[in-house]
Amino acid sequence: MERGWESAAVRRHRAGAGRGDGAAAAPAPAGRAGWAPPQARARRGGAAGxxxxxxxxxxxxxxxxxxxxxxxxxxxxxxxxxxxxAGGGAADFDARGARDYLEHITSIGPRTTGSSENEILTVNYLLEQIKLIEVQSNRLHKISVDVQRPTGSFSIDFLGGFTSYYDNITNVVVKLEPRGGAQHAVLANCHFDSVANSPGASDDAVSCSVMLEVFRVLSTSSQALQHAVVFLFNGAEENVLQASHGFITQHPWASSVRAFINLEAAGVGGKELVFQTGPENPWLVQAYVSAAKHPFASVVGQEVFQSGIIPSDTDFRIFRDFGNIPGIDLAFIENGYIYHTKYDTADRILTDSIQRAGDNILAVLKYLATSDMLASSSEYRHGNMVFFDVLGLFVIAYPSRVGSIINYMVLMAVVLYLGKKLMQPKHKTVNYMKDFLCGLGITLISWFTTLVTVLIIAVFISLIGQSLSWYNHFYVSVCLYGTAAVAKIIFVHTLAKRFYYVISFIYLVRSTKKTILTLTLVCTVTFLLVCSGTFFPYSSSPANPKPKRVFLQHVTRTFHDLEGNIVKRDSGIWINGFDYTGMSHITPHIPEINDTIRAHCEESAPLCGFPWYLPVHFLIRKNWYLPAPEVSPRNPAHFRLVSKEQTPWDSIRLTFEAAGPSHMSFYIRTHKGSTLSQWSLGNGTPVTSKGGDYFVFYSHGLQASAWQFWIEVQVLEEQPEGVVTVAIAAHYLSGEDKKSSTLDALKEKFPDWTFPSAWVCTYSLFVF
Missing domain, CATH: 1.20.5 (Single alpha-helices involved in coiled-coils or other helix-helix interfaces)
Known part of the structure; x- marks a missing residue:
């Protein structure tokens, strides 16, 4: 009886399903009230899902x-x-006072090392303000002020490796200590110099302004300090960290420093991020965690920065590597579009950014200056820290070894879980392993195909000349690359779900088809708009500029042979575009700058025979050389061979003398059969730059004497073309020699959405 009923019910259901007439389901048999046909159960399960x-x-x-x-x-x-x-009492940090300092410093204009703006006007202003603060200070404290003019040299592996030499640059150093003195100190560092052609408000005048206000608050405080606080206002950071090296290796106060806080910028305003700490001093991170009022920190920044991916560095490296001192590196990171440009002005830095930075720096310095751990900081070197803030409320920090333990525990849990699965009966183990491998394979395939899809889109857009369309329109990157990536991942998982669904991938919609179609439509429309040139990469908007950076160097080059005769002489404007688009967007405005004037490498000359300011030739692949009249600086560079002598150890020592503007670059290439064995620079061991040539960066302050140095070349095999080629470039970054009428006329042609940083230079090459 029951079997016949089932057959009839099934037949009726099938007939209804075949007709599609939505016939009602048959009633459940007695005693089986919860029973339902399979399709009904599926519908119910689908509804529940x-x-x-x-x-x-x-x-x-x-x-x-x-x-x-x-x-x-x-x-x-x-x-x-x-x-x-803001506006609190004398014991509180006042952002309005710091802003006043900031506006005065930036009103001086660009402050390149060696210029009167940097060496005289800014230094005098700092000394005046320090004197005024000293007059108001509490008699509990003792204040000492020193103007240091160091000379020195060092080698560094930054930017592929090079050597730096500085002469008579400027540091303004202030020490605040208890009236009875102190054996130990914490250092606060900023730099008041700027890159050429930028007012440098965020990088780094605002940090110096914050330090002045912190110095005022601490000096007027009635709270006694246990340790000294040294404020270093350094005047040559943009010259590849020279002034900090001069302080930490030569100043008598440096030996008492046990920890430091470095104030920097990688953007304009915003919140200051703790992005480097240590090395191996977890107590410093804990000090920041305990003291900072508005914490903002991320170990990810440290990992990225120290990996070398970002072609930049800070004084943190100098204090760490040459002073063996632990510290904290902070930087403003907002709006990196206008960093190192003419738009880095005081009005773009909000008062609340200054206030929160001042509150944090003041609190951390107070904490360190009264800490018992500072005096014996070397005893607390036991590993690095993992740290990150949670919504700006607080910072989570723990030793990296704890993180390693957590990682190992997770790994062990995974291994135990898999082992338990593998210990099940054979048929279950086979099914589990099959499911596991299929799930893993599907996940890897989705990632790989997504990456390939995004790369194909990016390459195609670059080939048609529409790269960087997202630069001024961030949503374009989301609508183009983001939608393509998500659509491809969902598509791969949808196929896997249809044919072999084993992975725990949760879709929050009933059907992925509509989701994929929507994402594909958004991606396609954005792609077509990008291809049509709708989204221009740059902007000159006063409120939110996003300029294209271009370097223009009006240069006269002179090449000499082994006998000292001039074999080649030319002049032109050497153009470097600092992004992937090259000059493609500028050519319509300045037709003479096109691929017909692409710069060609002089194969026999170091670094291709061009006046590189820094050894960044491996970062900049595209440059142009537009013919132009010769330049004649009023303060021409002089370079000569002082002596040539054979050493007892069968090498040739060449002694040179150079004199010229505040910034010069020296390049060396040894010939086949010769090697550079030693020199009078750095620690005596020559350091090659990326590519095998040698690069020396030189700068001086005011009233520097001629630069004398020597190199020793070990000759293994005599060559008729000589043993070594050297070249020197003189860069005129300030004063009247910086300009030329040709350079000014070309700059005027550049559209307003560009930032052409321009100067005059000369280049001379010699063979010995």
Whole structure:
């Protein structure tokens, strides 16, 4: 009887399904009230799954909204704290006073090392303000001021490796200590010089302004210090960290420094990020965690920065490597588009940015200057730290060895879990391993195909000349590359779900087809708009500029042979575009700058025979050389061979003398059969730059004497073309010699969405 009923029910259901008439399901048999036909159960399960999916979607959305609301409340509370701090008493950091310092420093203009703006005007202003603060200081404290003019040399592996030499540059150093003196000190460092043609408000005048205000607050405080605080206002950081080297290796106060805080910038304003700490002094991170009022830190920044991916460095490296001192590196990171440009002005730095930075620096310096751990900091060197802030509320920090333990524990848990699965009966183990390998393979395939898809789109856009379309329109990168990546991942998982669904991938929609179609449509429309040139990469908007950076050097080059005769002489404007688009967007405005004037490498000359300011030739592949009249600086560079002698150890010592502007670059290439064995620079061991040539960066302050140095060449095999080729470039980055009428006329042709940084230079090559 039951079997016949089932058959009839099944037949009726099939007939109804075949007709598609939505016939009602047959009633359940007695005693089986919960029973339903398979299709009904499937529909019920699907509805339940959809319900769970919607519930999960609502949960995720609610969590996202909660986090956004929490973040907004945090930002609001911090802003109120900042505004409350401004205008406080003499014992509080006052952002208005720091802003006043900032506006005075930036009003001086660009401050390149060796210029009167940097060496005289800025130094005098700093000394005046320090004197005024000293007059107001509490008699509990003792203040000492020193103007240091160091000369020295060092080698560094930054930018592929080169050697630096400095002469008579400037440091303004202030020491605040207890009236009875102190054996130990914490160092706070900023630099007041700037790159050429930039007012340098964020990099790094604002940091020096913050330090002046922190110095005022600490000096007027009635709280006694346990240790000294040394404030270093250094005047040659943009010259590849020279002034900090001069301080930490030569100044008598450097020997008492046990820790440091370095204030830098990689953007304009915003929050200051702790992006480097240590080495191997976890107590410093804990000091920041305990003291900072508005913490903002990430170990990811440290990992990225120290990996060498970013072609930049800070004084942190000098204090760490040459002083063996642990420290904290902070930098403003917002709006990197206008970093090192003419737009880096004081008005773009918000007062609340200054206030939060001042609150943090003041609190951390107070903490360190009264800490018992500072005096014996060397005893606390036991590993690096993992650190990150949580929504700006607090910082989580723990030793990296703890992180390693956590990683090993997770790995062991995974191994034990897999082992347990493999210990099951054979048929279950086979199925599990099959499922596991298929799931892993599907995941890897989705990642790989996604990467390939994004690369294909990027390469195609570059080939048609529309690269960097996202530079001024961030949403373009999301709508183009983001949608393509997500669509491809979902597509691969959808195929896997259809044919072999074993991976735990949760879709918050009933059908992935609509999601994939929507993402593909957005990607396609954006792709077509990008290909049509709708999104221009750069902007001259006063509120939010995103300029294209270009270097213009009006240079006269002179090449000499072994006998000293001039074999080649030319002049031109050497053009370097600092991004992937080259000159493609500029050529319509300046037709003479096109691929017909692409610079060609002089194969026999070091670094291709061009006046590189720094050894960044391996970073810049595209440059142009536009013929132009000769330049005649009023202060021409002089270079001569002082002596040539044979040493007892069968090498040739060549002694040179150079005199010229505040910035010069010296290049060396040894010939076949010769090697550079030693020189009078750095630690005596020559350091090659990337590519095998030698690069020496030279700068001086005011009233520097002629630069004398020697090199020794070991000759293994005599060559008729000589043993070594040397060249020297003189860079005129300030004063009247910096300009030329031809250079000024060309600069005027550049569109307003560019930032052409321009100067005059000369280049002379010799063979010995």
């Amino acid at each position: 959809a319900g769970r999916g919607l519930a999960e979607a609502r949960a995720v959305l609610a969590l996202a909204l909660y986090l956004l609301l929490l973040r907004a409340l945090v930002q609001l509370s911090l802003r109120r704290l900042v505004l409350r701090g």
